[in-house]
Amino acid sequence: MELEVLQAYALSVYQSFSELKLSYRISIILLIPFVYNLLWQLYCSVRRDRVPLVFHWIPWFGSAVNFGMRPYEFFEECREKYGDVFAFVLLGKVMTVYLGPKGHEFVFNAKLSDVSAEEAYKHLTTPVFGKGVIYDCPNSKLMEQKKFAKFALTTDSFRTYVPKIREEMISYIKSHFKTNENDSGKVNVLVSQPEITILTASRSLMGDEMRKRFDTSFAKLYTDLDKGFTPINFVFPHLPLPQYWRRDAAQQKISNTYLSLISHRRNTGDIVPSRDLIDSLMSNSTYKDGVKMTDQEIANLLIGILMGGQHTSAATSSWFLLHLGDKTHLQEDLYKELTELLASTKGDIYDLTYDDLQKLTLHNNVIKETLRMHMPLHSIFRKVMNPLKVPDSNYVVPKGHHVLVSPGYSMTSERFFPQADKFDPYRWEKMAEAANDATNQSNLDKTVDYGFGAISKGVSSPYLPFGGGRHRCIGEQFAYVQLTTILATFVYNFRWKLADKMPLVDYASMVTLPIEEDSNIIWEKRDTCVI
Template sequence: MGVLSVLLMPLGPWQGELSTPVLVAVGTFAFIVVSVVVNVLSQLLFKDKAKPPMVFHYFPFFGSTVVYGMDPYAFFEANQKKHGDVFTFILLGKKITVCLGPQGNDFVFNGKLAEVSAEEAYTHLTTPVFGEGVVYDCPNHRLMEQKKFMKFGLTIETFKTYVPLIVDQVEDYIKKSKYFKGGKGTVPLTEIIPEITIFTASRSLQGKEVRDALDGSFAALYHDLDLGFNPMNFMFPWFPFPGNKRRDAAQRKMARFYMDIIQRRRKDPNSAAKEQDMLWNLMDRSYKDGTPISDKEVAHMMIALLMAGQHTSMATTTWTLLHLAEQPHIVADLYKEQQEVCGLEPRPLAYDDLAKMPLLNNVIREVLRMHPPIHSIMRKVKAPMTVKDKGYVIPPGYHVLAAPGASAMDEKYFKNPKEFDPHRWDAVEDEDSGETFDFGFGLISKGTASPYLPFGAGRHRCIGEQFANVQLGSIIATFTREFEFALPGDGKVPPPDYTSMITLPTPPASVMWKRRNP
């Protein structure tokens, strides 16, 4: 006798009188109960010791999705205590094997192309946002070529020109913003920082023509694009959620924006406005096989370039200003450091000045330790992977997940990890020292067995790391030169908001400011 029949037996003579909706509801309930019972029993009775331990969960398909999504780091910590550094959980039907600690970082980031694929893990998330033919919507060798093209705007010489451009954009924004009128006030960082980072990145990386065409509405478009980086889109990137509709509309508008500029430039290739910006660089490029980059691919690469930098800079700038507002004495020390480098009445900031400001750089390093922009970095497993010292075999079809932010907040590697202390880096050597390797876009550090990897590692390490440090340093230095800070209310930094895959503080994340020279 079936389970549904058993559940309906007590209804007796009323069974025939029940409406169809009631029967459907009873049947659905019965199906859920049976699914939960079978799922629980299978976990208790049929454990596969050859695979990493499975995080216990009641509901199949959903698994640990909710508890993971609410606070990934708390989820990692709780299960690390139960299972060790390697364990598997269910995320919307996908089996995700978490690999924690420095060895876990190395295991995931140093995975061979035959074993793991970033493209298969992320294309359904990134392609609707960036567009077709770029980043993870192309073979790995082509992605490496695209990264190499981007290196055009990521050199020491270009950085020297970027710093005054970034400073000028920040000063102009402060001058025009409604939030900075008078001698003091309060500003919601989650509203202004996205605009500042877009304006500074577009002016420096993408040129005057692009920047002049942007306004505040483009910050809203990039916010809408960010909605595509939603955990639900691991399974349903095509589903017409309101956020996905806004994502798709924003992607079309941004692609059209760049396409229009490209077409104007192609009609007038000798334009007086031609400066050596990233757009001209990409328009003149071809792949190794002789295929020219299409205009659509150029537009999509420009979106990806601005989005990638936007995430790191937006998140890190916001967290930095919050922590500085929490500890005003560090702001005073930063201003004193600028005066020592640039004079008592500080002259304009230059690129070479940034390297002479160790406290400024250590503040950025400490913020990146506590708040790496991305809490979970995944790869799809293509071939069986054996976890050394554990004997576990992770089969194809699984995903492996590295969480450098977890090890960066682990007492084993950093004393008092929850305390914001830039001075912990005073005596620490450059974490990138060691062996380097060229994956196809220039030499980068090969070291992956580290508890501190805010920009990832290996072939998919963020190529914009140095630019991010230049942009962050210039923005923070400018704010420090202009203002003193404090936190309103209870004086505590707001908690993280994990609704997106980019870890930002809970809005509005406000700080009180006071102008140094009213």
């Protein structure tokens, strides 16, 4: 009987609606989402078990514009109003933010059963990396994939990488800066650094044979892959748009390039586990359950490994060249440090070794400071798999929502770093505790092994440029080897200055890049230039 009454009432409402003028009907249809949005926000505001929700007028879009264009300013404005814990709507998804070191602990050390990076990212990353790797597999397999990759990230490997990185960089500069013809010139670092990064990484990690199959066009292909990591891809991973077609074409071409070499080595039996990362994976990629990675999965993992470092190192080296172009006196400090070290060994830039890199304190601090000001990924997400209680509160994050943490916010906040907007590598001589490799002194003896080797469990530092927990980047040491070699080679051979003003940050993608049109430097040869 009740069902019949409801049906009759619904029919009556529909008839009344259909009798309205067309303009009224359209207005009501358009108004309903806004009314629902306001009522839903009102409901959330009276629930004491929900974190404060940032008010928004536009349904579904929520705070996407403010977050996408100015994330750190948006976070700070919300913090001042709501505190360190708040939520906002991002393209239909509810994101619960916890700012600061306590937030790092809350998200990075959350139980695997409670939060999932795979569920947060797999629809975004699978079209870029390919199937069966990174987030397109259970977390246990990802941990084993990290372990497979670490065969090529040893100290002995790093010692062989330094001369290869230097050689690739010098060859690139001779060709593209035309140093045989010019003593000075102008270059856009957003063009040069992605190309230098991809060539140096492919030569060192992938080996000489794969490097011969690469050229600077592969930097453009990786840029096309990078553009698969934008907010719109986060919600709509497959759309009939040119940027999606370029992403898919780039993935296919790079994957086929790896597969061609893998197939050649399989067919000829030319596999030397210690030769390069490709052979290492071909020899050491059997999971604990006895299942071997397929060659296609190895190719896909190689894309993920190279890309994981390519876009972050390219962004970091671009930024430190720009900052040093803005503060040219720091170049002279770096030059003094470098030449004094080389003089002590009676060598030049061609004699710089891996062990020497560890002695270049200011060089390493320039990289550290660049990462502080420009963490490549401004926000890190996890999907909530079970209701998640926020510590020391009554708040519960519901299943299906997302949690968001932003080490980049902490690293650029005055609360944790005095004069946070000032590029000052010397601050690290005064802040040893913050530089303690993403951990506090009290946590130095606390480690955990997620399957790819012991790492620090402590994530309560405000300085976490390589993330934390089970998803912490395994390429941190390689990044420093690559970036320090690139920086030292620049410093030894050139002086440079900004061609224009110091560029602002472009947050259009999820990688924090400088605005391209303002990213030019003017270089000139030093007396010691060997290029």
